Amino acid sequence: MFKQASWNEPVIFEMGYRRRRGYIVPGVEEEIQKAMRDAKALLPEKLQRNEAPRLPELSEVEVLRHFVRLSQMNYCVDLGLYPLGSCTMKYNPKLNDLLAASTAIANIHPYQDPRTVQGILEILYKLSQWLAEITGTYEVSLQPAAGAHGEFLGALIMRAYHKSNHQLEDRTELLVPDSAHGTNPASGNMAGFKVVVVPSDESGCVNLEALKTIVSKRTAGLMLTNPNTLGIFEKDIEEIAKLIHEAGGLLYYDGANLNAILGKVKPGDMGFDVVHINIHKTFATPHGGGGPGAGPIGVSEELEKFLPVPRIAFDGKDYYLDYDRPQSVRKIRCFYGNVAVLLRAFAYIMSLGAEGLEEIAEISVLNANYVLQKLKEVPGIELPYAKGRSRKHECVFSAGKMRKECGVQALNVSKRLLDYGLHAPTTNFPLIVDEALMIEPTESFEKEELDRFIETMWKISKEAYTNPKTVLEAPKNTAITRLDEAKASHPKTMTLSWRMHLKRTETS
Numbered sequence: 080m081f082k083q084a085s086w087n088e089p090v091i092f093e094m095g096y097r098r099r100r101g102y103i104v105p106g107v108e109e110e111i112q113k114a115m116r117d118a119k120a121l122l123p124e125k126l127q128r129n130e131a132p133r134l135p136e137l138s139e140v141e142v143l144r145h146f147v148r149l150s151q152m153n154y155c156v157d158l159g160l161y162p163l164g165s166c167t168m169k170y171n172p173k174l175n176d177l178l179a180a181s182t183a184i185a186n187i188h189p190y191q192d193p194r195t196v197q198g199i200l201e202i203l204y205k206l207s208q209w210l211a212e213i214t215g216t217y218e219v220s221l222q223p224a225a226g227a228h229g230e231f232l233g234a235l236i237m238r239a240y241h242k243s244n245h246q247l248e249d250r251t252e253l254l255v256p257d258s259a260h261g262t263n264p265a266s267g268n269m270a271g272f273k274v275v276v277v278p279s280d281e282s283g284c285v286n287l288e289a290l291k292t293i294v295s296k297r298t299a300g301l302m303l304t305n306p307n308t309l310g311i312f313e314k315d316i317e318e319i320a321k322l323i324h325e326a327g328g329l330l331y332y333d334g335a336n337l338n339a340i341l342g343k344v345k346p347g348d349m350g351f352d353v354v355h356i357n358i359h360k361t362f363a364t365p366h367g368g369g370g371p372g373a374g375p376i377g378v379s380e381e382l383e384k385f386l387p388v389p390r391i392a393f394d395g396k397d398y399y400l401d402y403d404r405p406q407s408v409r410k411i412r413c414f415y416g417n418v419a420v421l422l423r424a425f426a427y428i429m430s431l432g433a434e435g436l437e438e439i440a441e442i443s444v445l446n447a448n449y450v451l452q453k454l455k456e457v458p459g460i461e462l463p464y465a466k467g468r469s470r471k472h473e474c475v476f477s478a479g480k481m482r483k484e485c486g487v488q489a490l491n492v493s494k495r496l497l498d499y500g501l502h503a504p505t506t507n508f509p510l511i512v513d514e515a516l517m518i519e520p521t522e523s524f525e526k527e528e529l530d531r532f533i534e535t536m537w538k539i540s541k542e543a544y545t546n547p548k549t550v551l552e553a554p555k556n557t558a559i560t561r562l563d564e565a566k567a568s569h570p571k572t573m574t575l576s577w578r579m580h581l582k583r584t585e586t587s
């Protein structure tokens with residue numbers, strides 16, 4: 080039976096003693112002091128602090144032990160299966176981390192003269208070309224820092240396009256299917272569009288008849304995820320593209336779920352005009368807990384002029400930064416994007432090559448369908464929508480029957496999985512599935528690990544029907560047991576930093 084390590088570990092701000100240090104090479108201390116004095120002299124007086132910040136002072140080994148202990152109370156993709164649907168938690172090759180941390184990369188600065196950073200500019204330029212090839216788009220901008228950021232930029236580009244056609248005032252509606260990720264309507268709304276929801280049909284795909292009645296002269300575009308969040312390929316994509324384009328709208332591709340189609344089909348060929356790519360998912364960069372990420376967007380030739388500045392360009396001899404783009408939506412993020420993440424993606428694509436990328440799509444789809452076939456008979460778990468159809472990279476089950484029959488919800492199943500040393504699937508999303516369990520096994524886990532997950536799901540279902548208390552009270556074997564989720568996310572009680580904690584305790 081799995082039992083997670085549990086340490087009574089203070090936060091680092093509560094540790095250490097004044098002037099306790101990590102190792103400092105003799106003679107270097109004076110140099111550090113001097114450098115600090117020099118830096119201070121450069122700062123305007125109003126920006127100088129009178130007191131040193133209250134940073135914890137610890138020895139090297141204390142810092143090391145602290146973080147090793149914390150890591151033992153955590154779960155990660157290097158420990159085992161992480162089937163968090165739509166998040167594509169695949170293995171992150173260590174080679175990529177080595178490259179991103181190399182001094183050749185870590186010591187360069189974005190303010191350097193481009194002539195002195197030709198190497199990194201070449202890498203970024205080539206990466207954007209590869210991504211354009213993979214997505215079937217004309218040009219790619221690497222600037223956005225996340226999928227949602229890419230969506231926002233995409234929506235701004237849609238606005239810029241309609242504005243340049245003098246249609247922005249009429250084209251106020253952005254269509255989003257009801258199976259979409261929550262960031263889609265949020266990004267559209269932030270960019271100033273009215274979001275109109277498109278219902279799904281009984282096969283889990285966009286309801287074409289309903290779409291026909293919704294599309295109008297007010298349509299700025301449609302944001303679509305394909306394969307969608309149910310793991311189902313939108314079979315009517317050509318007809319959908321035709322419908323939107325004929326109405327004068329643009330088609331936006333949410334490329335968070337690109338894993339299943341890598342090297343198989345390109346969003347550009349499906350008719351999409353704007354595509355974002357969740358680099359941190361498909362191209363294997365570590366992104367637990369909400370970051371870091373990169374969400375480049377690719378666009379069709381017609382939209383290229385609206386991409387943010389600077390564009391990394393090549394004149395046949397040198398790489399340079401091109402700001403001369405009068406119709407650009409300007410900047411969406413500082414410098415060139417999240418370079419350390421992009422670099423890992425570059426290494427990942429380079430090490431796999433075109434064939435390797437295609438194999439990813441094949442194995443991830445095979446794994447998702449293997450899990451689907453093995454779980455579809457589990458008591459209390461049902462497969463909603465298109466029962467006879469295979470899935471792409473993920474499969475979504477409903478624990479609605481289990482809730483009705485023994486009071487155990489999807490959330491409880493997920494919590495109980497933690498007790499067996501597995502990560503939970505995405506829970507209660509997509510919203511169109513009652514008690515959703517969204518499972519994405521990716522290509523990086525071997526059959527034995529998938530079987531361990533499948534056997535555990537069968538075991539949990541048995542527990543739910545024979546001894547529901549065990550499932551309802553889970554997890555018990557983890558370092559932190561059941562969290563008060565409302566307290567953890569309520570603005571009055573949520574504490575995100577040590578400073579916030581101090582403020583709260585001082586005022587309470």
Ligand SMILES: Cc1ncc(COP(=O)(O)O)c(C=O)c1O
Binds near residue numbers: 165226260262333357
């Ligand atoms: C389908 C889909 N779209 C968009 C996003 C947003 O991506 P990010 O979390 O990088 O902002 C996600 C993230 O999980 C997703 O699954």
